[in-house]
Amino acid sequence: xxxxxxxxxxxxxxxxxxxxxxxxxxxxxxxxxxxxxxxxxxxxxxxxxxxxxxxxxxxxxxxxxxxxxxxxxxxxxxxxxxxxxxxxxxxxxxxxxxxxxxxxxxxxxxxxxxxxxxxxxxxxxxxxxxxxxxxxxxxxxxxxxxxxxxxxxxxxxxxxxxxxxxxxxxxxxxxxxxxxxxxxxxxxxxxxxxxxxxxxxxxxxxxxxxxxxxxxxxxxxxxxxxxxxxxxxxxxxxxxxxxxxxxxxxxxxxxxxxxxxxxxxxxxxxxxxxxxxxxxxxxxxxxxxx
Amino acid sequence: xxxxxxxxxxxxxxxxxxxxxxxxxxxxxxxxxxxxxxxxxxxxxxxxxxxxxxxxxxxxxxxxxxxxxxxxxxxxxxxxxxxxxxxxxxxxxxxxxxxxxxxxxxxxxxxxxxxxxxxxxxxxxxxxxxxxxxxxxxxxxxxxxxxxxxxxxxxxxxxxxxxxxxxxxxxxxxxxxxxxxxxxxxxxxxxxxxxxxxxxxxxxxxxxxxxxxxxxxxxxxxxxxxxxxxxxxxxxxxxxxxxxxxxxxxxxxxxxxxxxxxxxxxxxxxxxxxxxxxxxxxxxxxxxxxxxxxxxxxxxxxxxxxxxxxxxxxx
Numbered sequence: 001x002x003x004x005x006x007x008x009x010x011x012x013x014x015x016x017x018x019x020x021x022x023x024x025x026x027x028x029x030x031x032x033x034x035x036x037x038x039x040x041x042x043x044x045x046x047x048x049x050x051x052x053x054x055x056x057x058x059x060x061x062x063x064x065x066x067x068x069x070x071x072x073x074x075x076x077x078x079x080x081x082x083x084x085x086x087x088x089x090x091x092x093x094x095x096x097x098x099x100x101x102x103x104x105x106x107x108x109x110x111x112x113x114x115x116x117x118x119x120x121x122x123x124x125x126x127x128x129x130x131x132x133x134x135x136x137x138x139x140x141x142x143x144x145x146x147x148x149x150x151x152x153x154x155x156x157x158x159x160x161x162x163x164x165x166x167x168x169x170x171x172x173x174x175x176x177x178x179x180x181x182x183x184x185x186x187x188x189x190x191x192x193x194x195x196x197x198x199x200x201x202x203x204x205x206x207x208x209x210x211x212x213x214x215x216x217x218x219x220x221x222x223x224x225x226x227x228x229x230x231x232x233x234x235x236x237x238x239x240x241x242x243x244x245x246x247x248x249x250x251x252x253x254x255x256x257x258x259x260x261x262x263x264x265x266x267x268x269x270x271x272x273x274x275x276x277x278x279x280x281x282x283x284x285x286x287x288x289x290x
Numbered sequence: 291x292x293x294x295x296x297x298x299x300x301x302x303x304x305x306x307x308x309x310x311x312x313x314x315x316x317x318x319x320x321x322x323x324x325x326x327x328x329x330x331x332x333x334x335x336x337x338x339x340x341x342x343x344x345x346x347x348x349x350x351x352x353x354x355x356x357x358x359x360x361x362x363x364x365x366x367x368x369x370x371x372x373x374x375x376x377x378x379x380x381x382x383x384x385x386x387x388x389x390x391x392x393x394x395x396x397x398x399x400x401x402x403x404x405x406x407x408x409x410x411x412x413x414x415x416x417x418x419x420x421x422x423x424x425x426x427x428x429x430x431x432x433x434x435x436x437x438x439x440x441x442x443x444x445x446x447x448x449x450x451x452x453x454x455x456x457x458x459x460x461x462x463x464x465x466x467x468x469x470x471x472x473x474x475x476x477x478x479x480x481x482x483x484x485x486x487x488x489x490x491x492x493x494x495x496x497x498x499x500x501x502x503x504x505x506x507x508x509x510x511x512x513x514x515x516x517x518x519x520x521x522x523x524x525x526x527x528x529x530x531x532x533x534x535x536x537x538x539x540x541x542x543x544x545x546x547x548x549x550x551x552x553x554x555x556x557x558x559x560x561x562x563x564x565x566x567x568x569x570x571x572x573x574x575x576x577x578x579x580x581x582x583x584x585x586x587x588x589x590x591x592x593x594x595x596x597x598x599x600x601x602x603x604x605x
Contacts, residue, residue, distance in 0.1 A: 099514060103562040107512040113296045114510045118561040 003123040004101075005108060012086045014131025022140065023078040025147045031070035032150035036157045038062040042165050089134050096125050295503040300559040302504070305495040306354055313350045313490045314343055315483065316476035322557065323467045323574055324351055324441065328399075328501065329508045329553035330464055332546075333420050333440040335405075335455075335578060338469035339447060348401050348441045355501055356494035357398035357437065362416075364408035366451065370415035374425045375432075390427060395419050398437055398498070405442035406452040416440070417459050437501050457537070457581065464546050466578035504556070511552035513563040520604060521547040521568045527600045528576060534586040534596045539579035546575040569601050576600075 043062045051058070087105055091098045104122040107115050157164050272280065295302075303325075310321055320336070324347065327334035336344050345361065352359035362373055375393035379386050394400060395416065402408075402416055419425050420440050425432045442463065444455075460466075472480060483490055496504075522544045529538030551567035558567075577593050586596065 099517070099564050100562055102516065103512050103514040106515045110512060112510040113293050114507065114556075114561045115512045117296070118512060121561070 002104075002108060002119050004104060004119060004126045007123070007126040007129065008087070008090075008101075008105065011090065011126075011129055011131050011134070015084075015086055015089070015134050016082065018131060018135050018140070019078065019081045019084070022135070022143060023074050023081065025143045026077055027070050027074040029143075029147040029150045030073050031066050032147070032154035034069045035063060035066040036150075036154040038066055039154075039157050039161055040164050040166065042161075042168065042171055045168055045171050086134070090129055093134055094125065094129060097122065097129075100125070292503055292507060295500055296507055299504065299507065299556060302496055302500065303557050303559070309354045309492045309495050310347070310350050313492055314347050315479045316472045317343065317347060317469060320467050320469045321347060321351070322554075323465050324348065325557060326550050326553040326571070327441075327465050327467075328355070328437065328439045329504055329556065330546075330549045331437060331439075331505045332464035332549070333442070333462065334465045334467055334574075335442045335444060335460070335463040336467045336469060337444045337446050339471070340445060342469045342471065344441075344443050344469060345401060345403065348399060350492050352399040353492045354494060355399075355496050356498055357501065358435070359399045359401070360394040360397035361401040361403060362394050363403045364405050364412070366407060366409055366453075368408045368412045370412050371427075373412060373416050374419065374427055377428065390430070390432070392432070393425075395425060396432075396434060398435055398439065400438075400440045402440055402442040404445055404452075406444050406454055408453065410453050410456075413453065413455060413459065416442075417462055420462055437498070437505060457579075460578045461540055461542055463578060464550060465574035467574055468577070508549070508553045508556050511555050511561065511563060513548060513552065517551075517563055517565055517568055518548060520565065521551065521572070523604045524568070524572050524600055525576070527604055528580050532596070532600070534582055534591060534599075535580050536583045537581040539576055543575055543579050547571050550575055572601055573597050 039062070043065075044058055047058045047061055051061075056064075087102050091101055100118060100122050104115075104118050107118075269277070269280070306325070307318075307321065314321060324334055324336075328351070338344055349359055349361075362368070371393065373393050373395050375391050375396065377388040378391050380389040381387075405413060405416070408416070419434060419438075423434050423436075423438050425434065471477075525539050525541070525544040525547065527538075528535055528543075532538075547568060548563070550571035551563045554567045554571055555561075555563045573594055576597050580593055580596065582591060582593060582596060
């Protein structure tokens with residue numbers, strides 16, 4: 001085997017093992033995030049509520065589920081690692097080998113004076129190639145730091161669940177709104193009722209955040225909620241032509257009517273009562289102030 | 291021998307180009323492409339206006355390569371036998387015998403000047419020699435000497451009374467080389483050199499054997515798979531649904547690009563073909579192998595512009 005092929009094989013193995021380390025770091029980081037989320041949302045409470053009978057103890061389910069999700073996501077993230085073109089990565093990192101390495105590799109079975117000289121040059125240049133140089137150190141370091149931060153965060157949250165966990169009372173309120181729960185009245189309308197319509201008639205306090213309004217008349221609760229499309233509004237269904245015929249009215253009699261205000265309204269004013277006169281006077285004074 | 295030639299190839303090409311440069315001012319690309327055509331054991335078509343040193347360039351190359359050079363001035367009345375040679379009756383000892391008199395095609399480097407002025411019959415005789423590297427006269431076949439290189443020229447401005455080469459025959463030329471007018475500095479140098487009593491001359495720097503060795507070495511230059519694929523994709527793109535191309539290039543173009551790229555790499559002193567070699571050689575290889583649509587020609591597009599677009603689009 002040519003010297004450069006041996007070196008290439010070693011480099012590839014070293015590079016892939018480093019990529020494996022990266023995938024493990026990703027796995028740990030994802031597990032930390034997912035498990036922390038499970039603690040915050042109090043997954044155990046939900047599991048107890050919805051999965052009262054389980055083959056394994058409930059408290060083991062969140063970490064197992066977190067591991068499963070982490071493995072799945074890290075496999076997805078690193079699914080192309082084994083297909084990475086190490087030759088291209090080496091060529092990008094070492095410009096001296098650009099186009100030479102792949103040519104030498106593609107013609108590894110050829111032998112003539114030019115190919116042999118190329119192989120010699122490539123073998124010489126490959127001596128400085130190291131798998132550790134193929135992955136940016138900053139990438140590895142940042143990944144390690146991020147993973148440590150996530151682990152620390154997860155440990156902190158798991159040790160102080162009371163501070164970060166959603167309280168059980170809140171969760172209990174949430175679960176009550178779930179279909180099929182014990183407080184549910186059971187009537188579910190299929191024609192466009194809002195999601196929280198189950199609460200009608202039970203806890204409706206009339207607030208504006210989704211709870212329906214309930215009117216209580218003589219101890220009897222009446223649901224005032226208007227559902228869209230259910231017994232509300234109207235449909236215009238009558239599309240028949242309406243008659244636009246005009247009906248003649250009797251002609252208004254034309255006559256000359258003398259104005260009552262020809263004397264500046266003075267005679268009219270004099271006819272008013274004293275109270276009216278005072279009121280008009282007061283009005284005129286107030287009006288003048290505007 | 292091959293090893294020695296390869297080791298000294300960089301020196302050979304440098305000396306060769308320096309020697310040619312003593313006579314031919316500028317036209318570096320044209321000279322390089324002519325050399326590439328010779329290294330590929332193929333032929334080239336040169337298109338340029340008159341007076342741009344086509345004949346001088348090729349005759350200088352033949353002198354520098356120590357090869358036999360002949361020139362054929364193509365005219366409408368040129369007969370195939372004027373190129374290939376003919377039998378003449380000779381009196382030997384009172385007995386009349388036919389003797390074959392080789393034509394100008396029996397040389398290492400042949401300049402077929404204004405090939406499009408020759409009749410199709412004569413053109414095809416020349417093109418047969420190009421393809422088969424042999425000449426058949428009567429019922430006898432004569433092998434042409436190696437290396438054999440034809441440089442045909444065309445004048446792009448005088449089309450009257452010409453017989454344009456059919457596409458199938460154009461395809462047999464590896465490269466179509468365009469020679470442009472020299473720059474001001476080059477023209478100044480040309481005037482300085484050729485208005486004195488001492489006319490520059492060249493000496494032979496490469497032997498015929500070395501040329502044949504270099505031809506062999508050209509084919510040995512390795513090429514990476516992805517670079518090879520790139521060349522094929524470029525040629526394939528000419529056959530695609532390009533709005534500018536009426537007819538695309540044949541697989542001979544793919545062979546041509548890769549071979550020319552190998553020769554270029556060798557000339558540049560590289561022991562591998564680079565992407566750049568493919569891109570540079572795509573122009574002279576494809577130039578005469580694609581036919582533009584009427585609409586593109588009407589817009590004044592050139593084949594080089596279309597090839598440039600193809601190269602940009604190939605990943």
